[in-house]
Amino acid sequence: MAVLVTGGAGYIGSHTVAELLRQGEQVVVIDNLSTGHKKAIVGGTFYQGDIRDRHVLDAIFRKEEIEAVIHFAASSLVGESVLEPLKYYDNNLLGAYTLLRAMIDHGVKKIVCSSTAATYGEPKRIPVQEGDPTEPTNPYGETKLAMEHMFRWCERAYGVRSISLRYFNAAGAHPDGMIGEDHRPESHLIPLILQVALDQRSLIQIFGDDFPTQDGTCMRDYVHVMDLAKAHWLALQHLRKHNRSEVYNLGSDIGFSVREVVEKARLITGHPIPASVSPRREGDPAIIIASSGKARNELLWKPAYTRLETIIESAWNWHKSHPNGYSE
Numbered sequence: 001m002a003v004l005v006t007g008g009a010g011y012i013g014s015h016t017v018a019e020l021l022r023q024g025e026q027v028v029v030i031d032n033l034s035t036g037h038k039k040a041i042v043g044g045t046f047y048q049g050d051i052r053d054r055h056v057l058d059a060i061f062r063k064e065e066i067e068a069v070i071h072f073a074a075s076s077l078v079g080e081s082v083l084e085p086l087k088y089y090d091n092n093l094l095g096a097y098t099l100l101r102a103m104i105d106h107g108v109k110k111i112v113c114s115s116t117a118a119t120y121g122e123p124k125r126i127p128v129q130e131g132d133p134t135e136p137t138n139p140y141g142e143t144k145l146a147m148e149h150m151f152r153w154c155e156r157a158y159g160v161r162s163i164s165l166r167y168f169n170a171a172g173a174h175p176d177g178m179i180g181e182d183h184r185p186e187s188h189l190i191p192l193i194l195q196v197a198l199d200q201r202s203l204i205q206i207f208g209d210d211f212p213t214q215d216g217t218c219m220r221d222y223v224h225v226m227d228l229a230k231a232h233w234l235a236l237q238h239l240r241k242h243n244r245s246e247v248y249n250l251g252s253d254i255g256f257s258v259r260e261v262v263e264k265a266r267l268i269t270g271h272p273i274p275a276s277v278s279p280r281r282e283g284d285p286a287i288i289i290a291s292s293g294k295a296r297n298e299l300l301w302k303p304a305y306t307r308l309e310t311i312i313e314s315a316w317n318w319h320k321s322h323p324n325g326y327s328e
């Protein structure tokens with residue numbers, strides 16, 4: 001039996017495929033390569049296709065023996081989602097719906113899916129726990145929350161069990177140096193900062209310094225992509241053993257401001273990394289920091305790369321050795 005990974009050519013998906021293969025799982029990947037890279041798929045059987053295309057899904061479910069699905073395929077940029085909300089309803093909600101419908105029709109009843117800290121919006125308390133209010137401040141978080149709810153309703157009606165993993169800010173790269181982050185255009189803070197360190201950009205723009213935080217810049221919880229990958233395998237094991245739906249936060253449980261991230265990157269790269277302050281980016285909450293105690297207790301998740309220095313160093317190793325990402 002195989003695990004179907006949607007979005008396995010993407011950043012977090014490709015690291016999870018590597019981890020699943022290391023654990024001895026059979027892997028099948030579906031990806032439309034809209035933001036992913038064929039070179040990032042380190043093994044398994046690859047189908048190039050769109051999860052909103054029922055014919056492709058039917059062909060995969062008929063041909064492969066799929067036991068469970070790990071679902072990454074989505075659009076995931078906060079700023080873009082404010083400018084193009086319908087793209088998010090289409091890809092994230094219609095995508096999840098079409099996938100779920102196909103799973104049900106083919107008798108596949110386990111799914112681990114990528115959710116996000118953006119489901120909380122501006123958290124009511126820090127660190128944020130899974131039972132806290134979810135009030136997204138952007139369409140991206142809204143569509144991921146709707147996806148979570150859809151899975152929960154389908155548990156009762158069709159017996160589908162889901163684990164939704166709400167990741168905080170993914171960063172870092174595989175220690176082997178074979179895969180890493182390559183988004184085009186890049187919009188995430190750490191890779192953008194490292195592009196400045198590689199002299200590919202002249203400066204990093206800090207989106208707002210008037211937030212209610214210690215230095216006025218947004219605070220985020222950065223979690224290593226290898227730790228996220230491991231959590232997916234643990235979640236799959238949990239579903240196999242307990243057959244129960246759950247939601248888990250996945251973060252390092254420590255917050256760093258944008259200025260602190262820039263400062264740490266200066267120390268690690270030895271580059272001055274010029275920065276300038278520009279207006280706030282719409283949809284950005286001031287502070288998001290996880291409480292990941294539930295995942296640590298129930299999934300026995302033990303993140304190995306929790307220090308921000310280690311996370312930035314690992315990303316820096318990838319960017320230095322692949323200055324043009326997968327294009328080389």
Ligand SMILES: NC(=O)c1ccc[n+]([C@@H]2O[C@H](COP(=O)([O-])OP(=O)(O)OC[C@H]3O[C@@H](n4cnc5c(N)ncnc54)[C@H](O)[C@@H]3O)[C@@H](O)[C@H]2O)c1
Nearest residue numbers: 007009010011012032034035036050051073074076114170
């Ligand atoms: N990167 C983060 O910090 C972060 C944080 C929280 C949640 N997430 C979630 O994790 C998941 C993966 O994020 P990522 O950073 O690896 O993104 P990514 O863009 O690198 O990966 C997404 C992959 O899905 C594919 N894809 C997109 N739409 C598709 C479709 N309709 N059919 C088939 N393939 C499709 C893309 O080609 C890409 O390979 C997303 O669901 C995202 O919302 C990411």
Ligand SMILES: O=c1ccn([C@@H]2O[C@H](COP(=O)(O)OP(=O)(O)O[C@H]3O[C@H](CO)[C@@H](O)[C@H](O)[C@H]3O)[C@@H](O)[C@H]2O)c(=O)[nH]1
Nearest residue numbers: 076078116117118168169187188189205206207218258284
């Ligand atoms: O050039 C930049 C880019 C980002 N930021 C700031 O840096 C922080 C992190 O931004 P970014 O790396 O774009 O991540 P987020 O917008 O926090 O979103 C990420 O983290 C979320 C979970 O917290 C996920 O849901 C999203 O998919 C993922 O893109 C935010 O405060 C941004 O305003 C800047 O100041 N300048």
